[in-house]
Amino acid sequence: MAKQSTCAAERSSTQFNAVFLSANGNLRPCQAAASDLCAGSVGASIVQFVMRRGAQFGLLFLLPLLLLFPLQAGARPQYGSTYGPLPVFELHSGFWVNLHHTLYHEARQRAAASAPDNTSKASGPPLKIAPEAKPTLTASEQKSWDDAVTYYAANYTGKDLLFSTELIQLKDQLGDFEDCDELSGRKRKFCDAGMPAKLTQVLESAASIYRAHLWPQHDRANRRWILRVAPLVREQGVGLSERLADIYQTRWPREKIRVDVSAYANWAGAYTTVDPLRVTISSLDSRNQGPEALEVLFHEASHGIAEPVQAAIIRECRQRDKAIPRDLWHALVFYTTGEVIRPVLASSGETAGDRDGSVPGGGYTPYAVREGLYQRGWNDYFKLLQRFWQPYLDGHATFDDAVARMVSSL
Numbered sequence: 001m002a003k004q005s006t007c008a009a010e011r012s013s014t015q016f017n018a019v020f021l022s023a024n025g026n027l028r029p030c031q032a033a034a035s036d037l038c039a040g041s042v043g044a045s046i047v048q049f050v051m052r053r054g055a056q057f058g059l060l061f062l063l064p065l066l067l068l069f070p071l072q073a074g075a076r077p078q079y080g081s082t083y084g085p086l087p088v089f090e091l092h093s094g095f096w097v098n099l100h101h102t103l104y105h106e107a108r109q110r111a112a113a114s115a116p117d118n119t120s121k122a123s124g125p126p127l128k129i130a131p132e133a134k135p136t137l138t139a140s141e142q143k144s145w146d147d148a149v150t151y152y153a154a155n156y157t158g159k160d161l162l163f164s165t166e167l168i169q170l171k172d173q174l175g176d177f178e179d180c181d182e183l184s185g186r187k188r189k190f191c192d193a194g195m196p197a198k199l200t201q202v203l204e205s206a207a208s209i210y211r212a213h214l215w216p217q218h219d220r221a222n223r224r225w226i227l228r229v230a231p232l233v234r235e236q237g238v239g240l241s242e243r244l245a246d247i248y249q250t251r252w253p254r255e256k257i258r259v260d261v262s263a264y265a266n267w268a269g270a271y272t273t274v275d276p277l278r279v280t281i282s283s284l285d286s287r288n289q290g291p292e293a294l295e296v297l298f299h300e301a302s303h304g305i306a307e308p309v310q311a312a313i314i315r316e317c318r319q320r321d322k323a324i325p326r327d328l329w330h331a332l333v334f335y336t337t338g339e340v341i342r343p344v345l346a347s348s349g350e351t352a353g354d355r356d357g358s359v360p361g362g363g364y365t366p367y368a369v370r371e372g373l374y375q376r377g378w379n380d381y382f383k384l385l386q387r388f389w390q391p392y393l394d395g396h397a398t399f400d401d402a403v404a405r406m407v408s409s410l
């Protein structure tokens with residue numbers, strides 16, 4: 001895809017040093033590739049939306065899982081090999097990616113707590129985490145952990161996980177080194193991640209504390225989340241990927257899409273970065289629980305294939321000399337994923353229980369309806385999508401006609 005090639009030259013297994021060396025000055029902008037991704041486009045509209053859901057996993061469900069997956073910090077969490085390979089996605093619960101997002105989350109929380117208006121995006125929706133889960137650290141552990149959070153606060157809290165090239169590449173690099181229990185290469189040369197010495201030292205000293213206190217519960221939450229969604233992916237993954245690729249008039253990526261399941265993700269609960277296409281999803285976020293996890297997965301993955309519709313909207317706008325609507329394509333991706341997922345979940349019995357009934361004819365309420373995205377600024381888009389895009393989804397209009405009619409009605 002053209003927009004992804006913007007940064008393709010920067011992405012390789014050996015480019016990390018170069019990126020960090022240039023971090024003080026001339027990072028080539030990758031924002032063009034990332035700026036059309038999920039969270040940035042939704043904006044602040046969903047941040048303060050009060051979450052009222054959150055499927056719970058009972059203890060009876062949890063115990064067999066713990067037997068199935070004894071915790072092994074640093075062990076390769078390749079769920080495909082555990083359950084038999086999953087189609088479409090490759091689901092990971094990686095130690096370093098989780099540590100990175102936890103430090104970022106704590107640093108943002110600290111910044112939010114000291115902000116004058118106290119309304120930072122750092123808070124997000126309620127997380128599925130028990131109050132007793134807060135670990136008790138020794139004084140020296142607390143100091144090391146605080147130092148790491150301070151480092152993140154000083155270097156990263158002002159940067160967005162979705163838009164900062166530096167953070168995207170750090171996240172990807174930490175994912176690539178998930179098999180390593182160090183990042184410096186002191187013990188094993190191939191575990192030298194090539195990161196700046198200070199960052200390596202910060203992460204390694206925080207790692208022992210995280211591994212001892214938080215990682216077991218985070219990894220457990222990630223595995224629960226994966227176990228919950230895996231059967232749906234196995235049953236429906238191929239069909240859904242083909243249907244979505246067909247709708248967007250493109251091909252689904254040939255390689256499985258890597259999904260990093262992490263206790264914390266960004267303020268939106270999930271985000272997707274390109275070159276390489278990778279999804280990060282929070283296992284604790286209340287928006288991502290239950291059968292709805294399947295929609296979150298496919299919504300995020302759609303960021304990697306929906307470029308043709310965005311290009312078509314821009315083309316139609318230019319032809320009609322109209323301003324390009326900022327988020328129409330993203331509302332369309334939300335709408336499309338929800339409509340494609342809804343009958344699948346309804347027919348598999350994976351309905352979400354008592355919903356508000358705002359979408360008739362099915363027991364599953366799509367994410368954008370459930371989280372109030374349309375009511376919070378996208379209502380006109382929602383009407384356009386129902387009127388002109390739905391006929392295309394139903395096979396009663398062509399792709400080009402549907403986009404042209406939407407744009408002409410703007």
Ligand SMILES: [Zn+2]
Pocket residue numbers: 037038039299300303330333
């Ligand atoms: Zn999105």
